[in-house]
Amino acid sequence: MSNLETRPVEQVCAPGEPKAAVEILGPRDVPLGGPRAMTVRRTIPQRQRSLVGAWCFCDHYGPDDVTSSTGMQVPPHPHTGLQTVTWLFDGEILHRDSVGSEQVVRPGELNLMTAGWGISHSEESPAQHPPLLHGVQLWTVLPSSAKDTDPTFEHHGDLPVADVAGASVQVFMGSLHVDGQDLVSPARTWTPLVGAQVxxxxxxxxxxxxxxxxEHGLLVDTGEVTLDSEPVPPHALGYAAPGRRTLTLRAGAAPVRAVLVGGTPFTEDVVMWWNFVGRTHDEIVAARAAWAQQVDDRPDGATGYAPGAREGRFGQVDGYASGPLRAPALPDVRLRPRSRS
Known part of the structure; x- marks a missing residue:
């Protein structure tokens, strides 16, 4: 989905040093603006830690009762330099994008969009949708070798699952060894990583x-669970630094649902602002300017596509009921990546 914050903060993505055997990253509530606002719980990025492997963004939402509402409504908006990973626990989301994809995603299925040089998409609850909406929206950073690749979209409805005594693990990105089985997702990745529901x-x-x-992060949706003996509260993310050959999860008195993400520490500094991931201030400015050129601001405050938008950097999304989102104003200072030295 889009980051709908009207004043998005520059995020300088660089890994920090772990402060404990398992570092607990608490969520912050982020209201996504607009007339159909929804609130998400964001665990990364944050000041304490902005990356877990290549995973740079984690929004956790619901369960929201959308019985009498239109549910999720995110108008067409752009992305660069990242992959969006849509994973649901309940509900349905209809995805449309500027490369011509139209796909409903349901629990246990993966919608994966690789933005590369530039793509735009919309996300919405179908007109006839289930009563609950509940899931996570994740982003991964593309390495410099792939950040300007052609945009693509993938949907995977048959993902590997391992059922062991009292547990189920479904891998949606990368691979994981579970109880003697190698679970490998068919989704394309650009850096070594893993994403799985446990x-x-x-x-x-x-x-x-x-x-x-x-390095790994365990985002807890429901239940009481420990990660290597450290309690991880619901809605928080437990971070485990590299060096472990095993991770031990122990459930308490209630069923647990969690999402495990991980990967090799990302070695590049990146700047993330609004829906763009780049390496420099100038890359972000250029992406914003390209999107602004494609969006036609109307006198009544509405938006539409400017002439020639379909041939622009981000293309055009067909089928969504309203116009595309405007880009927010850039801050008055240069966006600068932090040096790792």
């Missing part, structure tokens, strides 16, 4: 074999 019955202990070069 469900535990009450009292279950699950030990996962993991890549020692990876």
């Amino acid at each position: 469900d535990l019955e009450p009292g279950t202990t699950l030990t996962l074999d993991v890549d020692a070069d990876f």
